[in-house]
Amino acid sequence: MERNITLENMINRKSVHHFKNATLSVDILEELKNSLFAMDKLFNSADFSATIVSASAMKRTFSIKAPYYLVLSSKKTPSHFMNIGFMVQQFDLYLNAIGLGGCWAGLAKPSSKVNQELLGGFVIAYAFGEPDASGSRTLEQYPRKNLSSIAEGQDHLDLIHYARLAPSPANRQPWYFVTSPSSIDIYRISNNFLKATAIDKLDQISIGVVAAHIHVAGYLENKPLTFDIKEVSHVEAILGYQYMLSAKINP
Numbered sequence: 001m002e003r004n005i006t007l008e009n010m011i012n013r014k015s016v017h018h019f020k021n022a023t024l025s026v027d028i029l030e031e032l033k034n035s036l037f038a039m040d041k042l043f044n045s046a047d048f049s050a051t052i053v054s055a056s057a058m059k060r061t062f063s064i065k066a067p068y069y070l071v072l073s074s075k076k077t078p079s080h081f082m083n084i085g086f087m088v089q090q091f092d093l094y095l096n097a098i099g100l101g102g103c104w105a106g107l108a109k110p111s112s113k114v115n116q117e118l119l120g121g122f123v124i125a126y127a128f129g130e131p132d133a134s135g136s137r138t139l140e141q142y143p144r145k146n147l148s149s150i151a152e153g154q155d156h157l158d159l160i161h162y163a164r165l166a167p168s169p170a171n172r173q174p175w176y177f178v179t180s181p182s183s184i185d186i187y188r189i190s191n192n193f194l195k196a197t198a199i200d201k202l203d204q205i206s207i208g209v210v211a212a213h214i215h216v217a218g219y220l221e222n223k224p225l226t227f228d229i230k231e232v233s234h235v236e237a238i239l240g241y242q243y244m245l246s247a248k249i250n251p
């Protein structure tokens with residue numbers, strides 16, 4: 001994990017929607033791309049591609065006007081959406097740590113020329129640059145669900161506290177956690193009628209995002225953890241939610 005990230009970055013961060021029209025040097029952009037690939041992976045392999053493009057390489061319909069976009073693409077795998085959510089959310093925290101900022105751009109699309117050059121299919125973009133105003137906030141300014149409505153169990157609530165602060169599309173917070181001394185089982189809202197639609201993809205990415213917050217908090221609080229997917233028969237069935245993966249707390 002990037003050593004600059006602190007617990008405060010998870011509390012301070014917010015999605016940046018307004019950017020200065022300032023350019024970043026080629027060296028900084030290269031360093032940022034390298035840092036993305038140096039982030040911890042959700043599982044052992046995370047086979048995705050990322051390219052940084054300027055606003056002119058994106059379709060013009062998206063409302064956030066950022067100087068740069070990270071464009072992510074991947075071959076289809078059972079967990080490629082979660083993997084991208086996991087690694088790019090660490091990147092989001094890293095940007096906050098170094099005074100830059102960004103916002104997941106679930107509706108943005110690259111131009112057809114960029115699209116043709118991508119390896120694998122286009123997954124999602126992330127807009128970033130130098131924030132135009134303060135890119136941070138305090139805990140009191142967080143519009144989030146109560147802890148009691150997103151989690152059951154009394155263990156690792158310190159980690160759930162940071163998970164709760166993770167970003168999600170339109171702030172849907174599509175997650176639910178079941179905690180025990182040895183693990184945190186992570187669920188997402190079932191989208192029965194919306195399968196294969198954009199919201200389903202974005203929710204899967206959000207589960208990777210929330211797992212990144214658990215991972216970073218675990219690392220910084222000296223609770224190393226690893227992620228795996230349990231047999232569904234080994235996890236509690238939660239009405240309206242679908243099991244996704246678990247954080248195993250290593251003793």
Ligand SMILES: Cc1cc2nc3c(=O)[nH]c(=O)nc-3n(C[C@H](O)[C@H](O)[C@H](O)COP(=O)(O)O)c2cc1C
Nearest residue numbers: 014015104105106107167168169170171202205206
């Ligand atoms: C996968 C994903 C996609 C998102 N897509 C958009 C988007 O298209 N436009 C936008 O303005 N914000 C987008 N967001 C940002 C959310 O709206 C934002 O995280 C949420 O409202 C909570 O605000 P916060 O990040 O400042 O805590 C996205 C967030 C995630 C995780």
